Amino acid sequence: MDVVNQLQRQFIDYSASLHREGFLDDQFTQLQKLQDDNSPDFVVEVASLFFEDCEKLINNMARALEQQQGVDFKQVDASVHQLKGSSSSIGAMRVKDVCIAFRSFCEAQNREGCLRCLQQVTHEYSLLKNKLQTLFRLQQQILAAGGSIPVVE
Amino acid sequence: MEVAGEVLASESQLHVLAVDDSHVDRKVIEKLLKISSCKVTTVESGARALQFLGLDEEKGSLGFNGLKVNLIITDYSMPGMTGYELLKKIKRSSTFREIPVVIMSSENILTRIDSCLEEGAEEFLVKPVKLSDVKRVMNDCIMRGETEGNKRRRVDKRKFEDDNHASSSSSSSSSSIPSSPSSPLPSSPSTAATSSPLHSLKRAKLRDHN
Numbered sequence: 001m002d003v004v005n006q007l008q009r010q011f012i013d014y015s016a017s018l019h020r021e022g023f024l025d026d027q028f029t030q031l032q033k034l035q036d037d038n039s040p041d042f043v044v045e046v047a048s049l050f051f052e053d054c055e056k057l058i059n060n061m062a063r064a065l066e067q068q069q070g071v072d073f074k075q076v077d078a079s080v081h082q083l084k085g086s087s088s089s090i091g092a093m094r095v096k097d098v099c100i101a102f103r104s105f106c107e108a109q110n111r112e113g114c115l116r117c118l119q120q121v122t123h124e125y126s127l128l129k130n131k132l133q134t135l136f137r138l139q140q141q142i143l144a145a146g147g148s149i150p151v152v153e
Numbered sequence: 154m155e156v157a158g159e160v161l162a163s164e165s166q167l168h169v170l171a172v173d174d175s176h177v178d179r180k181v182i183e184k185l186l187k188i189s190s191c192k193v194t195t196v197e198s199g200a201r202a203l204q205f206l207g208l209d210e211e212k213g214s215l216g217f218n219g220l221k222v223n224l225i226i227t228d229y230s231m232p233g234m235t236g237y238e239l240l241k242k243i244k245r246s247s248t249f250r251e252i253p254v255v256i257m258s259s260e261n262i263l264t265r266i267d268s269c270l271e272e273g274a275e276e277f278l279v280k281p282v283k284l285s286d287v288k289r290v291m292n293d294c295i296m297r298g299e300t301e302g303n304k305r306r307r308v309d310k311r312k313f314e315d316d317n318h319a320s321s322s323s324s325s326s327s328s329s330i331p332s333s334p335s336s337p338l339p340s341s342p343s344t345a346a347t348s349s350p351l352h353s354l355k356r357a358k359l360r361d362h363n
Binding site: 031039 | 176187230
């Protein structure tokens with residue numbers, strides 16, 4: 001029981017720090033609350049879909065911005081819009097915030113600004129991916145030790 | 154021939170068709186709906202939604218009447234057919250116009266909301282959608298779109314409850330008001346069944362399905 005308590009404490013602290021540092025917002029907590037015995041891997045599955053989305057959309061944006069003949073900013077914006085939507089749905093606050101700035105640059109047809117945002121969004125996505133993997137690992141450890149996952153408000 | 158039972162989705166569960174091009178959002182809305190005790194079908198586009206309903210203009214009716222759809226919840230911004238265009242197609246269809254349609258959008262634009270409501274959308278939800286949003290929508294749809302069959306069952310249930318309550322009135326007609334002050338029923342079912350135009354339409358539709 002002591003091990004479980006320790007792990008749960010770690011989980012709570014880590015979760016709190018992710019929220020404090022703006023990586024996750026309340027929507028992530030909402031998703032955690034939806035997880036139940038019928039779908040014990042729900043959050044992990046949603047996160048996987050999100051990261052798949054990120055990779056695909058970031059590639060689309062990169063390709064569109066590479067066009068030497070002339071960037072189709074509408075196309076870039078369409079991908080950013082989708083990424084903003086997914087990140088909002090999972091509670092990936094930092095990624096979402098970059099997308100908001102990114103859209104302004106698309107609207108202004110500012111290629112340099114867009115490229116900077118692309119870099120930022122790539123960075124934020126990989127940071128979040130690492131952090132969520134750590135969080136999910138902690139979850140697994142708690143479950144393996146026979147404990148339950150605390151819900152952090 | 155049993156009309157009400159066959160035409161409706163199973164009595165306790167509403168069948169919701171969720172339309173969204175985002176895989177993440179489809180997964181989330183599916184979970185929210187399942188937690189709210191709904192049967193869920195998710196599709197990724199308006200075209201697919203129409204196919205599922207059997208409204209695909211190119212392919213003609215596929216007769217997908219296995220599971221009747223009680224509610225459609227769709228994203229607004231989708232490539233190809235937008236949620237707004239899907240809404241219009243459904244509301245202009247004589248067979249499906251009664252199905253309540255809810256629009257979801259990440260953008261809280263007043264003109265967008267207005268045009269959706271004008272075209273007959275029940276509600277407009279701003280994303281990210283929460284469980285409380287889904288629960289509210291389901292409650293609204295139950296209140297608004299109750300079928301005659303369900304009303305009959307509710308009346309019978311209340312009769313049973315009334316008979317068992319020592320303090321309630323002895324008349325067990327369906328129009329009796331339960332004595333408990335916390336009763337949520339807004340109106341007498343028999344009145345609602347006869348006066349609501351939605352119910353007359355529903356009755357006509359049930360007859361057509363014979």
